[in-house]
Amino acid sequence: MDNRTGEIEAFLRSVEGGSFAAAAKALRQTPSAVSRSVARLEARLGVRLLTRTTRSLSVTPEGEKFRVQAQKLLLDLDELERSFTTDKSEPRGRLRVSASTPFGIHRVIPVLPEFLQRYPKITVDLSLTDALVDLVSERTDVAIRHGALRDSSLRARRLGSSRWLVVAAPEYLQRHGTPQTPADLDRHNCLNFNYRRTIEGWTFRAGQRSKQFHVTGNFIANSGESLRLMCVGGAGIARLADFLVGDDVRAGRLVPLLQDHIKADSEDIHALYIGHARLAARVRVFMDFLVERVSIAD
Structure with a gap:
């Protein structure tokens, strides 16, 4: 990742986590390094993106406008890389997964070691939350959710019902x-x-x-x-x-x-993902694995 995309990632993670410390943990950097990255980004743009206090960060109006466009930019970059991934290549990269806390604990985590053994070049970034997740804004690849599906552009594979x-x-x-x-x-x-x-x-x-x-x-x-x-x-x-x-x-x-x-x-359970003309190999193999190992018989 070059300096510019690294700075954008630092900014987005800071907004998501609400602090430089949270962003640093997600990026495996120090809080001071994340703070410097955001400061360089602000200096280059000539605007303040974040308002800092001793306890928290808040997004300025200019920062919110930049956040929306930056998220789209990084998604487009991900899609560009995916378009050059052939089916014969070994699946690799960071796979961001969101699941409800109980389903993640009782169904997903127990089989993840097997998945990682099959695909050692994939890094699973798992977040457990019972709150709804916006796949685009959170840059999530797969979200496992319960209940009726809302109308959206997301695609879904049914894992069963409970x-x-x-x-x-x-x-x-x-x-x-x-x-x-x-x-x-x-x-x-x-x-x-x-x-x-x-x-x-x-x-x-x-x-x-x-x-x-x-x-x-x-x-x-x-x-x-x-x-x-x-x-x-x-x-x-x-x-x-x-x-x-x-x-x-x-x-x-x-x-x-x-x-x-x-x-x-009963309550249906689906794995949701953003539909692309060409699905990233890491997402495709994970979806197939969920259907194979996590599906609940009706």
Whole structure:
């Protein structure tokens, strides 16, 4: 990477991470080196891109305009390099992957060593977050996401689906009793997510229809894995995906509840990627690997 693209990368990483220290960690540089790169970029452009304080960075209006164009530039450079990659060449380069925290922990990470053994020249840059990721702005190659797909220019490969389960630890049920109907959840401590979801509340069957029940509790989190651990610890009742808590149910650490009332639906899981006329070899082989090793049987 030449000096100019290196400076642009330093700027973009600083904006994404909110600090030179975060950018330095991502780029494997020192914070002072990242700061100098951004300063050189600002000097060459003749504008201030970032406002620095002792605690944080903020993007100036000029910096935001430059950020949008710089992201597009780097994506175009990536695409240019991909266009010269032949199918016979060994897949290589940095592969940026985003996955939800529980799916990443329970499904993706366990098989990544095998993938890296197959393709030793690929470097996997994995980010686990339950928040939605903009593949273009975050320069992400593959994002594994759950639920209905939004209309977009992204392409997707389906990895399967996972049904919802309402679960609690045996210890919790011994102390507080077992709910027999969804209405009984009003008297229980329900663990929930702290971010806005497509459907608010927990969905149960009401005759031939479905109904959302509002639940409350004294613990909320942005990660399904956090909710699972709290649930196993006896803190309350949670509604989580089968792929996340299935092993706990089979081991007796969690007990499924209200099964006659659970709406018989499931949540689709897809691997999303930006569609190009020619897909980079590293992305193509990773997508094939996900379908082979990570897919969930319906």
